[in-house]
Amino acid sequence: MTLFALKLEYDGRAFVGWQRQVNGVSVQQIVEQAAARLSGGPVAPSVAAGRTDSGVHAAGQVVLVDLPDRFNVHAVRNGLNFHMQPHAVVVLAASVVGDPAWSPRFSAIERSYRYVILNRPARPALVAGFVWHVRDPLDIVAMQQAADVLVGRHDFTSFRALACQAASPVRTVDRLNISRFEDRVIIDVAARSFLHHQVRNFVGTLKLVGTGHWSAARVTDVLLARNRAAAGPTAPAGGLTLMRVRYPEDPFADQQ
Amino acid sequence: MTLFALKLEYDGRAFVGWQRQVNGVSVQQIVEQAAARLSGGPVAPSVAAGRTDSGVHAAGQVVLVDLPDRFNVHAVRNGLNFHMQPHAVVVLAASVVGDPAWSPRFSAIERSYRYVILNRPARPALVAGFVWHVRDPLDIVAMQQAADVLVGRHDFTSFRALACQAASPVRTVDRLNISRFEDRVIIDVAARSFLHHQVRNFVGTLKLVGTGHWSAARVTDVLLARNRAAAGPTAPAGGLTLMRVRYPEDPFADQQ
Known part of the structure; x- marks a missing residue:
């Protein structure tokens, strides 16, 4: 074999x-x-x-x-x-x-995920099932400020599903970048590994910052609370895509 | 009203x-x-x-x-x-x-369409219905050479559906650009108006140039033939999107 x-x-x-x-x-x-x-x-x-x-x-x-x-x-x-x-x-x-x-x-050294929010009044017709539709305008500068709090090595208990089976709530987030392309807000995140629902829980919290319901500074308190109830809700699954998994040597390096 | x-x-x-x-x-x-x-x-x-x-x-x-x-x-x-x-x-x-x-x-002064070819061995899983899946590698330099022949004011009888009801086969193609983004070949085309199936017939012919079955020079002969049978087949509908319609004044200029 x-x-x-x-x-x-x-x-x-x-x-x-x-x-x-x-x-x-x-x-x-x-x-x-x-x-x-x-x-x-x-x-x-x-x-x-x-x-x-x-x-x-x-x-x-x-x-x-x-x-x-x-x-x-x-x-x-x-x-x-x-x-x-x-x-x-x-x-x-x-x-x-x-x-x-x-x-x-x-053997993976990095997983990268992309989450896409469709940020406009009209529901999606072309990308239904691939985005989270948020009508309220999102402030991506505030969202990036909040995201910066989450980068690095932290206890992410506040962003971990209650059912998560990982032995430790500590993870290291390598990148968490917010960008806008036309009517989409794109959240790119990378880490060696993630807790269960960690990315969707990040997005649920960042959305509350983007709409102005929460300040970016509040995310520091949310992180330090180490309590799932302190963070925002879990964002819907459809907006999330596993983009890439990196290894010390790329198994597909010789592929077209 | x-x-x-x-x-x-x-x-x-x-x-x-x-x-x-x-x-x-x-x-x-x-x-x-x-x-x-x-x-x-x-x-x-x-x-x-x-x-x-x-x-x-x-x-x-x-x-x-x-x-x-x-x-x-x-x-x-x-x-x-x-x-x-x-x-x-x-x-x-x-x-x-x-x-x-x-x-x-x-009142429209320009319509722009985008056609997307997924150019890779594997059929589409994420964008099924939104691309034409072409397995053979496409040479976009040759495709652009052929596309350049089609830009400008011409009799497009060779690229017009037999059922087309337009009074004249003459149209002016303002832009016809071929680009590649990862495993996609993107064909952007703009004109004041198009004949029936004109864009899909362009793409069916450009694909034959991209795979090397036809030379870019042959497209000059195809255009001059003024005969639908001289051009390539009609590309599938799913790859095509009407992107934008322009007017002397943008009706939606004041919209967010």
Whole structure:
């Protein structure tokens, strides 16, 4: 058998999330079913860099699968894409993993997510399901001031889902940048790893700053409170996309 | 009654096109139904700047509607958006039209369209229905050379649908620019007006140049042939979006 790293794109609206669930179709299930069809027999469970929630999209999820030796990277990509039809998930690139200790999850050194707010009076017609629609004008200067408070190494208990299973609430946020493009406010965030709902909880709080309901300074108090109830609500899943996962060596460096 | 110009965004997948048809739901029908509900009585037929085909999207279609005097522009926008739910069409902006001779169609001085090709091996998962998926790598330098042939005032019979009802096949293409952004090839085109299927027929031909099946020089012969059979096939509707319609004075200049 050969280990392959896959770079995946998927539309989160179609799935209950990455991980297998009893109540619907998961990305993991579609990938493993396609891998089983391609290899002609059962396959080991696949592992992903990020266990995206229901409704969360991916443009660069990374997944590890174990397949028979007879496939090259193009046959893996094209074969899985054939068998995953018509589901809204595709393999963008595949790569042979030489080191059996390599893990898409534990070897990652940075995950980057993008959250998009559609900031205008009219609801979305072209990008429904891919944005959070916020009617009130957002002040991105204030949002960036608040975001700057969250950059660095902190106890993020205030921004962590109550169901989060991580051993520690301490994480290091490398980047948290707010920008505007036409009627969209774009929130780009990167860290080695995130707590459950951390990005969506950041966005729910930053939106309250952007609308002027909260001051940017209040976010310092929210962070220091170490209390989920001190922060804003969790922003909707559809605005969030897992953009990229970085490793010490890019598994897909030789791909077009 | 007051005439209002509306700027519309819509997802072409949901409709048989702008114009009313017997075989499905049109954007025109949704707009007129909402206008009738808002005004509490029948409304005159609405007129659009561009009669987009089935599957063609709009980010800046312009439409004229006649509504009772009691509504201001915000009430028109928000009221129509309320009544058009849950259809994938929204009013981005509304504006009072003072000149009864103004027409969204005949007063326009420029229409701009964008066509997006997803140029990569994997089919689209995030933008299905909004791109033409072309697997073969496209040479955008050759495509731009071919595009340059099409800029200016020409007889575009070779790029005109056989069913086109325009009196003359002569049009003036102001801009035709090819660019690449990551795995997308973007074709931006602008003219005062277009023949039926003109943009999609341009793209079908430019794609053949991009893949190397045709030389850029051949497009000169295609243009001079004045024969639809000389040009490439019509590109799929989903890649096309009506981006903007320009007028001597921007009806939405005072809108946020």
